[in-house]
Amino acid sequence: MQFTVKAKLQRAMAIFSFLTPVFAAVICILIVMIVQRKRKTKGGGSERKDSIKEPRPWVDEDLQDNTDILTEAGKDDWQDEEEENLQHIPFTGMRYPEKEMVSRSKEFYELLNQRRSVRFISAEPVPREVINNIIRVAGTSPSGAHTEPWTFVVVEDPETKHRIREIIEEEEEINYCKRMGDKWVNDLKRLRTNWVKEYLDTAPFLILIFKQVYGLHSSNKKKTHYYNEISVSIACGILLAAIQNVGLVTVTTTPLNCGPRLRVLLERPVNEKLLMLLPIGYPSKDATVPDLQRKPLEDIMVVV
Amino acid sequence: MQFTVKAKLQRAMAIFSFLTPVFAAVICILIVMIVQRKRKTKGGGSERKDSIKEPRPWVDEDLQDNTDILTEAGKDDWQDEEEENLQHIPFTGMRYPEKEMVSRSKEFYELLNQRRSVRFISAEPVPREVINNIIRVAGTSPSGAHTEPWTFVVVEDPETKHRIREIIEEEEEINYCKRMGDKWVNDLKRLRTNWVKEYLDTAPFLILIFKQVYGLHSSNKKKTHYYNEISVSIACGILLAAIQNVGLVTVTTTPLNCGPRLRVLLERPVNEKLLMLLPIGYPSKDATVPDLQRKPLEDIMVVV
Structure with missing residues (x-):
């Protein structure tokens, strides 16, 4: 019985060992994917534009x-938060007749x-x-x-x-x-x-x-x-x-x-x-x- | 002799099997890295700005x-390529005295x-x-x-x-x-x-x-x-x-x-x-x- 368990274990280990290169391959694929993703993001996210076909050499x-x-948390619109704390004064603008x-x-x-x-x-x-x-x-x-x-x-x-x-x-x-x-x-x-x-x-x-x-x-x-x-x-x-x-x-x-x-x-x-x-x-x-x-x-x- | 080789092989396989969970762990780490990267790139590449600390909910x-x-290949400056093919006409602008x-x-x-x-x-x-x-x-x-x-x-x-x-x-x-x-x-x-x-x-x-x-x-x-x-x-x-x-x-x-x-x-x-x-x-x-x-x-x- 004990022998059978050991044999089974050995067989299982053999299968795992057999799978090791598969894991290695998967890791390689993942590394490639990461590298590619890195390259893509360098462009600043503009890849969505389908009109751009090649890595742009001129991007400044x-x-x-x-x-x-x-x-950003705390920022909105053109509104200035400091502006809110400023004193408000009456506005007087130039007014012209319609003509x-x-x-x-x-x-x-x-x-x-x-x-x-x-x-x-x-x-x-x-x-x-x-x-x-x-x-x-x-x-x-x-x-x-x-x-x-x-x-x-x-x-x-x-x-x-x-x-x-x-x-x-x-x-x-x-x-x-x-x-x-x-x-x-x-x-x-x-x-x-x-x-x-x-x-x-x-x-x-x-x-x-x-x-x-x-x-x-x-x-x-x-x-x-x-x-x-x-x-x-x-x-x-x-x-x-x-x-x-x-x-x-x-x-x-x-x-x-x-x-x-x-x-x-x-x-x-x-x-x-x-x-x-x-x-x-x-x-x-x-x-x-x-x-x-x-x-x-x-x-x-x-x-x- | 053959037996020794077989034993060595088995030992090597055992070591590989032992390493299998390590590979699995590495894969997990890589997957996490990819997912994180994906999340980051969603923002459009603005992560370089260190002032932005959280995923911005308002990005339009x-x-x-x-x-x-x-x-893009074929584009430069404000210059218009079609403009180049247009007829050129003399420019006459208003000129005021210096004062x-x-x-x-x-x-x-x-x-x-x-x-x-x-x-x-x-x-x-x-x-x-x-x-x-x-x-x-x-x-x-x-x-x-x-x-x-x-x-x-x-x-x-x-x-x-x-x-x-x-x-x-x-x-x-x-x-x-x-x-x-x-x-x-x-x-x-x-x-x-x-x-x-x-x-x-x-x-x-x-x-x-x-x-x-x-x-x-x-x-x-x-x-x-x-x-x-x-x-x-x-x-x-x-x-x-x-x-x-x-x-x-x-x-x-x-x-x-x-x-x-x-x-x-x-x-x-x-x-x-x-x-x-x-x-x-x-x-x-x-x-x-x-x-x-x-x-x-x-x-x-x-x-x-």
């Missing part, structure tokens, strides 16, 4: 802050409808006071929890402008090369106009707009700035209106992959990420723009 | 489009610096023509690859406004309850003011701004709109300037978790996601605003 880690994912409201709205539309993205900017100097004032205008923008998470870096130093141009053109060239492959070699001349950005040298001012993704407080504690990208983009919109209002031109650019290098060049702190670059000046005499149209009102507005 | 999947991660530029920039600052987020909006009617014009202004904004990825839904129907209010207050209440726990019960009255949004009923117009995260083309093929969130936020900035310019008030809101329900209510297509809601009207007679200050120029501008 420095630009990622997932501003869309903005909730004037209509004409003001029409005139503002006519002014802004003349705005175009202009890539040909003259070297002619622009008064610094105008630049100061348009940045003051941008600073009146609303922001999530009134964090005002923006830094406007105004570059007028020719050497710095040129260094910025070098960095941007270098990255652009890499982007084009990677992207175009053979086609690029064949069509070099046409493409060259895409990554050569002369306006970065000629424009009297470059405004680099940084978003502060978190605040640095006295205790060195980070305070996440929710909605920082939306807030700073709104401020850019208001800045564009201010630029158009004084008769200067710009082109809205988001230099790809250049954020970290430009941040270091301009000695901005780690909590700031480049969002946009606007070259500012008068248009060149021979400036041209593509003959594009805007959607009519009925294509952008729905009334319920 | 509908709001996530990772606009920051915008590169006038300075005064225009100053006056525009003074106008926009009076803008405040006002939560007390009168029911007094506002001319529709003014609303049309301010949306026309917003439509002049630049956008990535000139996609103009915005839809402005203007709600004037009182029932729809009330339904919007119900949805937003319901979600807000859930947010507050979840977030505040016991504290909420104790401090109900003060908090109530946070989620009761009377202006959604009283404002003569609500403008709900949707971003089109992709375009739907004839062949039913999706075309991703890169930079759609930044583009639409810029348009919102220009819209805010247009609202201020006619003497109306608004408050910039981003209704949390309400996007999908409001999209369905307003019968917007699946490629549109709610970005912002702006109630528009005259301020109430007793409107108040928190007594907050804006950063001075030297805190937001750096000159290089």
